[in-house]
Amino acid sequence: MSQINVRVDGVAYTDDVEPRTLLVHYLREQLGKVGTVIGCDTSNCGACTVHLDGAAVKSCTVLAVQADGGEVTTIEGLAQDGALHPMQKAFHEMHGLQCGFCTPGMIMASVDLLRENPNPSETEIREGIEGNLCRCTGYQNIVRAVQQAAGEMAGSASAREEVR
């Protein structure tokens, strides 16, 4: 067993984990963060995507010990002070989900995509989320959602600029 210290969705945890424990298993089984799900065993589907120190990772591809000292944000910690993240809102508004199983990972990956590229084209969005599989939507409404969130986040960013 190895001891890790990790902050998840704003809460500090100190835990013993098996060296082989994957981050996603740690999140789900030890912390009860079951909002993050497992869709495959080959790192293809992206359903388990979370943010580790601000960047998207597939939490099935990270060992829990690698998160030691790190800060993890899951889908459960994305909304702030009871307000949905613009990406969550956009997925709802644009009907970017059906069964919703891929949605936590899809949203976390999309947030990271906009962090790197705040104003992506449709092609850039499609390529940016190609590590996340959805079986229900055919992706079109997910693309729309990311575009809408990009617009909203750009709007609020420029609004902040103006205030300054």
Place this chain on the structure above:
Amino acid sequence: MTVTEEPAVTQAPPREVGRPRRRKEDARLITGRTTWTDNMVLPGMLHLAVVRSPVAHARITGIDVSAARSAPGVVAVFTGRDFADEQGSIPCAWPVTPDMVNPGHPSIAVETVNHVGEAVAVIVARSRTAAADAVELVDVDYDLLPVVLDMEQALADGADRVHDHIGSNESYRFVFDAGEAGTGADTEQAFADAEVVVSRRFVQQRLIPAFMEPRAVVVQPQGDNYTMWSATQVPHILRLMLAMITGVPEHKLRVVAPDVGGGFGGKLQVTPEEVLSLLVARRLGKPVKWAETRSESLMSAHHGRDQIQYIDIAADREGNVKGLRCRILADMGAYLRLVSPGVPVLGAFMFAGIYKFPAYRFDCSGVFTNKTPTDAYRGAGRPEATFAVERIMDELAVELGMDPLELRRKNWIRPEEFPFTTVAGLEYDSGNYDAATQQALELIGYDELRAEQQRRREANDPVQLGIGFSTFTEMCGLAPSRVLGSLSYGAGGWEHAAIRMLPTGKVEVVTGSSPHGQGHETAWSQLVADTLGVPFEDVEVLHGDTSVAPRGLDTYGSRSLVVGGAAVVRAAEKVIAKARKVAAHLLEASEEDLDYSGGTFSVRGTPGAGVSIQEIALATFAAHNFPEGVEPSIDADATFDPVNFSFPHGTHICAMEVDTETGMVKIRKYACVDDVGTIVNPLIVEGQVHGGLAQGIAQALYEEAVYDADGNLTTGTFVDYLVPSAADLPHFDTGNTVHEAPGNPIGAKGVGEAGCIASTPAVVNAALDAVRHLGVRDIRMPLTPERVWRALHDGGDGGDRATAGTNAYGGAQTETTAGVSTPQSALGGDR
């Protein structure tokens, strides 16, 4: 109770049906507050892991579980022998012919294994990891048997057999002959008299439903009661079947489908793992969980499609179709599961599509092979039928030198001919194929694309452009119970709903339909809001738990809205009828003088006198002032059994670029216009079309379950089984025409499968249209760059991804000689 001077609701709320309501379901799904089965943790819960056969066909000569049993954390290890007397057989609810052979399907192998991935032992441990570790410690001795993989070889005389105890590899032979049925002319005569006959052999490759949420089961024993949570589409069917096969009485079983992450037919099943979880929980008296890995899912959850189709079409020189003859080999895999044999039969009546064939014959053999069983996958039988007819119409057009759309137009049912009884005996309800086609042509910019195609041809551009059509219909709204009975299906096709009026005026809607992504909570709320005149927000939809929704036949076959939604509307109408008596009493008026609108009863000719449904609900709860002899309840339930299927239709057009140098294909544009009847929620309808398109296009371009010559699934992970990503799919331009389904209380026809059924042939027809002038006459699905390149440069249909001797290999090239019967096509049988 209180009769107000003014009606509580002064203004009728806007009509909900037709509004793009954002979904109620989303709130929990976008925040991770979900109830997937694998999220469940119960005190004392044990974890199951399944040891699976690594060989396709063998006798089990010994299993040594001693090392596994003594591994840390392992509570028990069971093999087939431990459950042989109580596991029964996985049920098959659809004996499609009286003499269909069902070899029986143990949940866990006892004597032999018949496909890779079949369960041979179950580990029970205190943790998921302890169970997984112990899987490696089970030692099984197998005495290998010959592996049967190719359907055509499997039917040959003297072929090796999948099941020793049955006489052949043929489970059944189902024939529908329109001449014999009296719904059409003599097919043999039609072909004998025909001026033109075109024959083709099409391969419907094996697919995997690949729902995103892997399957999971939790079972909790409580005394002699059992509660099962399962990632299933069919909690009601599952409960009934578990009771029948395990002997746990039905009233001692509760089945819950919590949040379920997609199904697409893949969770329309009673699975070996569900049975095993129940048996282990019963044996140990402890709660257990089984949750599969993706690799397990791809290997052992049922597959779909997998047909070889010999299609003959007869016509005259002017392009009037005269007959259609279909000889189908349908791969059942190693066993018959819930509706395995029925899947091709669901297509049997749809091969004629939207065309007025005077003669038709369908002849299908269900064939056993040493592969994972097949069963329902989005469309189930109808995509296979639609592909065959839409591909053969293109082939006939080429043979006749006609425009493929012109040929279709010449033969399809005219709008004024509805209702139209087809050569297969179905009564198509309504539609206008011309209107949908016109709209789709405009949507895609047809003339400009044809002009560009011409330019590229003339310039000998390495990237050629093709345009493909699919003008399709499907049968939805499964199903009229009497029709199912006539097809020997083991259950009816009705759906149940109940409405409970709560004292505060809020409404609980109980539906027997069991959603897993479709948006029932939203759409049903819209239906009830309109029918009852209550606010959308005041409606709560309950489902997926046999103790909450006690009657139901669940979700599949585009039936939820058409059948389940109709039941909801009928239940709401009954609530109003019951409330009318109470209103008349409270308003001291006669029932006949009451109008009901916007949630309020008012007295005709007496302005201002009214009582709302919410007030009646409270008055009913108190029951202080109630009409004599009337029970104090306005709750109601309804069971809706449709009198006919519904027939959505549409026109799908694909424009495809084919790079003749690399074989790469790319969808340039995709446009479709679907007629699904009344649209309750346009957002949800569009989403269903998008998702269906993605899966239909994936069959055409990406997905194929491939077995090697030993029967190993070589596409057993998402690395090898190509579920398309956002980058692999185009933008879709979608539209609708609306012809209400006559006889349906909502007017809806069903939309869940449309995109998946229609798109596959449009895509393949488009690719072929791009390269026919280069001598390519067929390309096998999926159209991988390698296959396309080979078809372009080596001739043939692009060949195989699999080893020779397997079905995916197919054994021979696609027959491409029009009108000539070859040994290859004759292998299909005696026609």
